[in-house]
Amino acid sequence: MARYVFITGGVVSSLGKGLASAALGAVLQARGYKVRLRKLDPYLNVDPGTMSPTQHGEVFVTDDGAETDLDLGHYERFTGRHANKRDNITTGRIYSDIIAKERRGDYLGATVQVIPHVTDAIKDFIREGNEDFDFVLVEVGGTVGDIEGLPFFEAIRQxxxxxxxxxxxxxxxxxxxxIPSAGELKTKPTQHSVATLRSIGIAPDILLIRCDRPIPQSERKKLALFCNVRESAVIQGLDVASIYDVPLAYHKEGLDREVLAAFGIEDAPAPDLKAWEDVSSRLHNPEGEVNIAIVGKYTGLKDAYKSLSEALVHGGIANRVKVNLNWIDSEIFEHEDPAPYLEHIHGILVPGGFGERGSAGKIQAARFARLKDVPYFGICFGMQMACIEAARNTAGIKNANSTEFGPTKEPIVGIMTEWTKGNEQVTRSSETDLGGTMRLGSYPAQLAKGSRVADIYGSTRITERHRHRYEVNMNYRKVLEANGLLFSGVSPDGKLLEIVERTDHPWFIGVQFHPELKSKPFEPHPLFASFIEAAKEQSRLV
Structure with missing residues (x-):
């Protein structure tokens, strides 16, 4: 029978519950246990799919097409286990399902209430599908005391x-x-947070304390006394240089040991952390460095591109180089020359996005990369803008544009109206609701033999995760290929473009999917490894 670890947060948000959960999962996995991680999100959105990246960070997409919280990306990167739509639930999803049942009459006339109906639905979600796992780690989003989190705390108590x-x-x-003026680390916020947690019936077994300096033994004793935990169960979570140092750091502090002790497990196998030690060694002992420009529209919040920035780090791990990220708002290039911003850059990455704002700047970034032979990686929207740039400036289609920005005579990019998912035909229109209606999840692609991408993947058949509503128009394939932009990856039926690459450029690749979602520190995605390798070569030329 699976054992459950519930991870809650207090005092303030953004302390790293997701990373702590992922790191604990990784170390338990290194001990030979089968681990599953799940996330409970108290917000009322059904999923984060319609939320602005500047509000909530990136949307992490699973193989089965779920739009989920970015913490599921941490879970996958740290454990290597693919998440699915049953690993993330929100208040919105819970209430949506309950109201649908009530309308059907499933409750047989009963008054529908938070207790037991909402809490039972949350418990059903937590319990489902855990038969094959030794440990299930359940992270509760938000902070104890938040009003929207109360049903979730009550559910995990029950x-x-x-x-x-x-x-x-x-x-x-x-x-x-x-507190600098007092010269002290203060225990009172933690005491108050634990008191709030205990007031709703949950007594923590382990305290994980984020801090910027070591906790004195006297303060550990104080926390243990006032919070009613063993002194050994007060674990300090010091700041570290990289998130990939966290599993090693928490193991050193004894987090996994205390978790096993809390369950009464005394004969657990020792963890094999060689993979994490190798990752840490490569990160802290680089043999060079490269400068990568990320030209995007959500650069004000780095979490909007979390998987992307981590995949670039993974590419650096593969090539033993430090990756310096230069975040550039694409709107700048709409009224300024890109050259001063990009002349020292060894690689340009234009990520996904929605809407017209900043698109002209992304087109300028693609143009600069093409003309200056700088390695270019366009992802989703970034690939579409590269195609529009090529159409305008190499194929002579001056009015080339995307229907996402309005009606156009030359729709290089247009909304998808139908595509194949498995054995089913999916249809959409411009009037369809935004939530959950994109081409989502894992789809196969066929790569051209002899192409750069086929060489990078070592295969002509791949599967990657998608999240997009617009697609490059295949009617322009002939004219674009005649001007150096090879359609090197397409859907198996040949109807949808997946990858483009320039045949007249050292490294210029655009992909419709999101390869960053599948990259891991101990298994860097081949496209990111190759991109950083190209940037490393470029650094020798600049």
Whole structure:
């Protein structure tokens, strides 16, 4: 029977519950256990698919097409296990399902209430499909005390009582701030947070304390005393140079040991952390560095491109180089020359996005990369803008544009109206709701023999994850290929473009999918590894 670890947060948000959960999962996995990670999100959105990246960060897409919280990206990167749509639930999804049942009469006339109907739905979600796992780690989004989180805290309290004794524990992550004027680390915020948690019936077994300096033994004793935990269960979470140092750091501090002790497990196998030690060694001992420009429209919040920035780091790990990221708002290039911003750059990446704002700047970035022979990587929207740039400036189609920006006589990019998913035909229109209606999840692609991408992948058949509503118009294939832009990857039926590459350029690739979603520190995605390799070569020329 699976054992459950519930990870909650207190004091402030953004302390790293997702990373802590992922790191703990990675270390338990390194001990030979089968681990599953799940996320409970209290917000009312059905999923993050319609939320602005500047509000909530990136949307992480799973193989089965779920639009989920970015923490699921951490789970995948740290454990290598692919997440799915049953690993993330929101208040919006819970209430949507309950209201649908109520309208059908499934509750047989009963008054529908938070307890037991909402809490039972949350518990059903937590419990489902865990038969093959030793540990299930469940992260609760938000901060204890938030009104929207109360049903989730009540549900995990009940869940612990539903299980046999010793099958559920609670880890509480808090902040221990340093007050410069007093010269002290303060325990009071954690005490108050634990008091709030206990007031709703949950007593933490382990405290994970984020801090910027070591916690004195006297303060550990104080926390243990006032928060009713063992002194050894007060684990400090010091700041580290890289998120990929976290599994090693938490293991060193004894987090996994305390988790196993809380379950009464005394004979656990020692963890094999060689892969994480190798990743850490490569990160901290680079043999060079490269400068990569990310020209996007959501650069004000780096979490909007979380998987992307991490995949670039993975490319650096593969090539033993440090990757310096230069974040550039694409709107700047709409009224300024890109050259001063990009002359020292060894690679340009234009990521996904929605809407016309910033698109002209992305086109300028693609043009600069093409003319200056700088390695270029266009992802989703970034690939579409590269195609429009090529149409305008190499194929002579001056009015080339995307119907996403309005009616156009030369629709190089247009909305998809139908495509094949498995054995089913999917249809959409411009009037369809935005939520969950894009081409989402894993789809296959056929690569041209002898193409650069076929060489990079080592195969002519790949599968990658998608999240887009618009597609490059295949009617322009002949004219674009005649001017150096090879359609080197297409859907198996030949109807949808997946990859373009320039045959007259050292490294110029655009992809319709999101390869960053499948990259891991110990298994860098081949496109990112190749892109950074090209940037490394470029650094010798600049």
């Amino acid at each position: 869940f612990g009582n539903d299980l046999p004794r010793g099958h559920a524990i609670y880890v509480h992550l808090t902040l221990m701030p340093f």
